[in-house]
Amino acid sequence: MYKNIRKDDASRAVIVHAVLLSYTLLALYPVFLIVINAFKTRKGIFSDPMGLPGPKTFSLEGFTKVLAKSDFEVYFFNSISVTVITIGIVLLLAAMAAWAISEYEFPGNTVLALYLAIGIMVPIRLGSVSILGLIVDLGLVNTLTALVLVYVAQGLPLAIFILTEFMHQIPKDLKEAARCDGVGEFTIFFAIILPLIRPAVATVAVFTMIPIWNDLWFPLILAPGDGKQTITLGVQQFIGQYVTDWNAVLASLTLAIIPILILYLIFSRQLIRGLTSGAVK
Amino acid sequence: MAHSTRPMTDWRKAKLPVFAFLAPATIIYTVFMIYPLLDSIRLSFYTSVSGGDLTFVGLDNYRTILGDPGWSATFWNAFWNNMKFFAVHMLVQNPIGIALAAVLSLPQLKLRNTYRTLIFMPTMLSVVVVGFIWQLILSPVWGVGPEILDIFGLKSLFGPWLGKEGSALITLALISVWQWVGIPMMLIYAALLAIPEDLVDAAVVDGASHFEVFLHIKLPLVLPTIAMVSILTFVSNFNAFDLIYSVKGALAGPNFSTDIMGTLFYRTFFGYQLQLGSPTLGATVASLMFIIILVGVLFYLFVVQRRLSRYQL
Amino acid sequence: MADLKLDQIRKSYGAVDVLHGVDLDVKDGEFVVFVGPSGCGKSTLLRIIAGLEDITGGDLMIDGDIVNTKSPRDRGIAMVFQSYALYPHMSVYKNMAFGLKLAKTNKAELDERVRNAAKILQLDALLDRRPAELSGGQRQRVAIGRAIVRQPKVFLFDEPLSNLDAALRVQTRIEIAKLHQKLKSTIIYVTHDQIEAMTLADKIVVLNAGNVEQVGSPMELYHHPKTRFVAGFIGSPAMNFTRVTITAVEPGRVTVQTPGGKSAVLPFEVTTDHIGTEVELGIRPEHMGLDRAGELGVDGEVEVVEKLGDSVYLYVRLANGDRVTLRAPGHCRIKIGEAVSARADAAAAHLFDRNGQAFAKLDCPEEYSAME
Numbered sequence: 001m002y003k004n005i006r007k008d009d010a011s012r013a014v015i016v017h018a019v020l021l022s023y024t025l026l027a028l029y030p031v032f033l034i035v036i037n038a039f040k041t042r043k044g045i046f047s048d049p050m051g052l053p054g055p056k057t058f059s060l061e062g063f064t065k066v067l068a069k070s071d072f073e074v075y076f077f078n079s080i081s082v083t084v085i086t087i088g089i090v091l092l093l094a095a096m097a098a099w100a101i102s103e104y105e106f107p108g109n110t111v112l113a114l115y116l117a118i119g120i121m122v123p124i125r126l127g128s129v130s131i132l133g134l135i136v137d138l139g140l141v142n143t144l145t146a147l148v149l150v151y152v153a154q155g156l157p158l159a160i161f162i163l164t165e166f167m168h169q170i171p172k173d174l175k176e177a178a179r180c181d182g183v184g185e186f187t188i189f190f191a192i193i194l195p196l197i198r199p200a201v202a203t204v205a206v207f208t209m210i211p212i213w214n215d216l217w218f219p220l221i222l223a224p225g226d227g228k229q230t231i232t233l234g235v236q237q238f239i240g241q242y243v244t245d246w247n248a249v250l251a252s253l254t255l256a257i258i259p260i261l262i263l264y265l266i267f268s269r270q271l272i273r274g275l276t277s278g279a280v281k
Numbered sequence: 282m283a284h285s286t287r288p289m290t291d292w293r294k295a296k297l298p299v300f301a302f303l304a305p306a307t308i309i310y311t312v313f314m315i316y317p318l319l320d321s322i323r324l325s326f327y328t329s330v331s332g333g334d335l336t337f338v339g340l341d342n343y344r345t346i347l348g349d350p351g352w353s354a355t356f357w358n359a360f361w362n363n364m365k366f367f368a369v370h371m372l373v374q375n376p377i378g379i380a381l382a383a384v385l386s387l388p389q390l391k392l393r394n395t396y397r398t399l400i401f402m403p404t405m406l407s408v409v410v411v412g413f414i415w416q417l418i419l420s421p422v423w424g425v426g427p428e429i430l431d432i433f434g435l436k437s438l439f440g441p442w443l444g445k446e447g448s449a450l451i452t453l454a455l456i457s458v459w460q461w462v463g464i465p466m467m468l469i470y471a472a473l474l475a476i477p478e479d480l481v482d483a484a485v486v487d488g489a490s491h492f493e494v495f496l497h498i499k500l501p502l503v504l505p506t507i508a509m510v511s512i513l514t515f516v517s518n519f520n521a522f523d524l525i526y527s528v529k530g531a532l533a534g535p536n537f538s539t540d541i542m543g544t545l546f547y548r549t550f551f552g553y554q555l556q557l558g559s560p561t562l563g564a565t566v567a568s569l570m571f572i573i574i575l576v577g578v579l580f581y582l583f584v585v586q587r588r589l590s591r592y593q594l
Numbered sequence: 595m596a597d598l599k600l601d602q603i604r605k606s607y608g609a610v611d612v613l614h615g616v617d618l619d620v621k622d623g624e625f626v627v628f629v630g631p632s633g634c635g636k637s638t639l640l641r642i643i644a645g646l647e648d649i650t651g652g653d654l655m656i657d658g659d660i661v662n663t664k665s666p667r668d669r670g671i672a673m674v675f676q677s678y679a680l681y682p683h684m685s686v687y688k689n690m691a692f693g694l695k696l697a698k699t700n701k702a703e704l705d706e707r708v709r710n711a712a713k714i715l716q717l718d719a720l721l722d723r724r725p726a727e728l729s730g731g732q733r734q735r736v737a738i739g740r741a742i743v744r745q746p747k748v749f750l751f752d753e754p755l756s757n758l759d760a761a762l763r764v765q766t767r768i769e770i771a772k773l774h775q776k777l778k779s780t781i782i783y784v785t786h787d788q789i790e791a792m793t794l795a796d797k798i799v800v801l802n803a804g805n806v807e808q809v810g811s812p813m814e815l816y817h818h819p820k821t822r823f824v825a826g827f828i829g830s831p832a833m834n835f836t837r838v839t840i841t842a843v844e845p846g847r848v849t850v851q852t853p854g855g856k857s858a859v860l861p862f863e864v865t866t867d868h869i870g871t872e873v874e875l876g877i878r879p880e881h882m883g884l885d886r887a888g889e890l891g892v893d894g895e896v897e898v899v900e901k902l903g904d905s906v907y908l909y910v911r912l913a914n915g916d917r918v919t920l921r922a923p924g925h926c927r928i929k930i931g932e933a934v935s936a937r938a939d940a941a942a943a944h945l946f947d948r949n950g951q952a953f954a955k956l957d958c959p960e961e962y963s964a965m966e
């Protein structure tokens with residue numbers, strides 16, 4: 001049965017799995033450690049940090065404290081609303097712009113495409129001084145709208161670039177067939193093109209989402225209070241305040257980690273397909 | 282950037298308000314990205330007396346930051362720290378990312394997707410969360426760090442790395458590497474997958490081992506992707522802030538040893554301790570960051586990218 | 595130079611069996627062609643010989659040694675891929691030199707071998723170019739050159755001509771034939787094109803769904819197909835088939851009733867238990883004629899006429915609905931809708947039982963059995 005398996009192949013497989021397993025452990029163990037200790041008593045955290053919570057050490061005191069003293073659910077809601085709304089707006093606006101750029105000949109087409117691409121390489125944070133001024137003038141300080149506007153501006157350049165490349169790949173025949181059938185341009189865009197770019201949508205969504213979800217900078221300067229904190233800022237502020245209360249700190253980190261892990265494990269397939277899809281070269 | 286296919290339909294014949302399609306994206310982008318960038322650069326030539334009216338001062342702000350002994354020491358300290366931060370990413374993150382991608386793309390690897398999913402996971406966590414996780418693990422108070430090292434018999438090596446001037450920056454850079462290694466891994470993995478299997482088979486028939494296939498065939502073919510990953514790393518490193526701020530605060534201690542451009546920008550803009558914040562000096566720091574990033578990007582576009590040909594696979 | 599022996603080679607991908615026990619002997623210097631429809635396992639078999647796929651069962655011997663677990667580089671083979679698989683980042687020279695460099699061949703010898711191969715393939719002027727700067731035919735030659743420089747015991751070709759246009763395909767086919775005469779090496783060549791197989795092979799292996807249908811010289815397969823599959827696959831246009839019923843059997847002779855109700859006596863050895871059963875009768879288009887004598891005949895109406903210059907193909911519909919292809923001389927003036935009647939010798943017929951196995955044909959005149 002096994003006589004045709006090459007010996008060096010078998011030993012190589014062992015080494016490869018050993019390497020990958022160790023790295024996986026390195027990637028996961030720190031997170032695991034935080035999560036298990038969040039469910040322990042203070043004594044348990046210090047006496048046996050690497051052990052699983054047992055009957056003697058199990059405790060939810062950290063969580064009760066966090067939920068009593070902060071608005072985690074609000075922060076979560078804020079983060080999710082900002083992220084989802086931003087992704088929706090970015091996708092729609094970027095698809096429209098990418099379609100106009102890739103499909104129509106108008107004066108300044110190439111220049112506009114280049115202009116819109118600047119933001120891929122130049123970080124929006126460098127304009128923060130003026131962005132804050134702008135948000136103050138618009139009366140949007142401490143609103144989620146301020147964050148959405150900035151994040152949309154931040155997400156658009158790469159989204160437009162990816163979608164333009166993608167729309168170039170849509171076969172000409174398809175659009176021309178539709179035009180020959182007398183289908184209007186609006187209908188071509190909404191009924192033919194939008195459904196066709198679905199594979200690129202995952203890519204755009206991922207690249208829009210990761211920097212937004214992780215961001216501390218703009219929440220810190222644009223919406224630092226009034227219950228408008230995102231989860232990232234919320235955790236940062238909470239831990240800053242209760243830094244010596246290990247139970248509370250571990251519990252707040254766990255509360256920030258677990259929902260993301262669940263969402264990640266549900267969507268990891270789409271997410272990774274988005275990251276590795278051919279649309280980004 | 283150059284598109285091989287040109288747009289086909291003349292906008293006047295489009296029967297669709299082409300500009301209505303372009304306007305929303307262009308306006309938001311211009312108002313919230315391009316205008317603030319240009320306005321920041323403009324502000325860097327002004328000063329405002331205690332929050333009052335702006336007065337034009339030419340290059341004075343730049344002279345202050347680069348010439349004033351106190352400011353210039355701070356600036357160059359942040360700059361070189363940032364370079365070190367970037368160097369650690371280039372020397373650790375990208376090689377590990379390449380190696381993981383290479384291993385994950387080996388033929389007939391079982392559990393490929395599981396490994397990939399799990400290894401990418403830290404990237405999904407917020408930088409702040411990651412910062413605190415490692416702060417706790419490396420904290421001498423808790424003692425998990427020494428205990429883990431003890432498993433490998435290396436307990437004696439443990440030190441309060443995050444607290445010491447000599448090691449804090451490197452430690453933070455490695456934490457950042459731990460979090461972000463998934464991105465280069467994925468991008469390079471995708472590039473490796475795009476290499477036709479026939480090419481690898483041909484090399485194997487030519488007598489190449491798996492390692493030789495990687496070295497002579499795969500690596501040269503993904504060099505453009507590696508270059509792209511490098512410039513992305515450069516831009517995001519010179520724009521980094523969150524990790525240092527959450528672990529070390531705006532003061533980037535101990536003794537500014539973890540201060541990078543992002544934290545310097547924040548302190549200059551909002552002030553700290555006794556020093557008052559200054560939007561115009563902040564804008565000046567931002568403009569200097571812009572110049573640094575621009576130099577990097579132009580170097581990539583005009584030197585690196587021109588030398589690396591992309592091959593039709 | 596080497597001989598090759600395949601002994602009950604099996605291959606499965608998980609639960610899917612792709613090769614079901616392939617036996618084959620390849621003699622030193624032989625040009626063997628694997629032919630068969632797409633997906634029948636030709637490439638898989640070739641890749642097994644190359645060492646690119648593991649063997650699920652059976653043994654593979656090169657020069658008498660079992661090489662089942664040897665890596666490709668230790669088998670002394672070289673392979674030319676359908677996609678050419680040229681290294682896009684290397685010049686033509688480096689593409690050809692890559693294998694030798696890995697084997698740490700000394701510089702002078704490496705250079706000589708590469709230049710020699712380049713000369714044989716007229717690539718001298720192109721050595722510094724990248725694959726992207728070459729035409730399809732030139733890329734093809736580089737791929738062959740890369741195989742030649744390694745001086746392998748066995749050359750493996752996987753559909754090397756299928757990406758070339760028709761004219762270039764014929765030209766390159768001839769070049770490969772010349773190359774074989776010159777190098778006298780063992781070649782295994784995969785194609786789905788039976789004309790390539792017929793023109794190039796010393797020995798053809800017809801594969802169907804992971805089984806070897808028949809092994810033999812081109813003319814052997816043409817005149818004595820052992821199965822209905824081989825009969826239908828080899829020859830162009832394909833052999834005509836019609837169902838007939840066996841009515842009587844004598845030693846060396848069988849009487850069948852054709853769909854038209856006529857009886858014919860054919861020179862086949864059939865056992866008596868077949869009396870009353872339906873079997874399939876096959877005749878090649880080129881063996882049927884409009885103005886020909888013969889024991890077998892069909893009448894029908896011309897549906898399509900294809901003019902090829904030297905000959906004309908007539909697609910004829912018979913009274914019972916069967917369709918038959920005829921080859922007529924180029925000057926034939928028959929039009930669509932005309933009624934025609936064609937005849938063929940009984941000796942031109944092939945007869946297959948219900949499992950597609952051929953009945954032995956006796957008394958075969960030269961015209962229907964000539965071997966080279």
Ligand SMILES: Nc1ncnc2c1ncn2[C@@H]1O[C@H](COP(=O)(O)OP(=O)(O)O)[C@@H](O)[C@H]1O
Nearest residue numbers: 607610612630631632633634635636637638639
């Ligand atoms: N890696 C694989 N996994 C599963 N099935 C495969 C694989 N490679 C080939 N096959 C199957 O094996 C059969 C033979 O394939 P192949 O040898 O490529 O045929 P061909 O005769 O066209 O060269 C096909 O049905 C194909 O689907």
Ligand SMILES: [Mg+2]
Nearest residue numbers: 636637638753
């Ligand atoms: Mg094939």
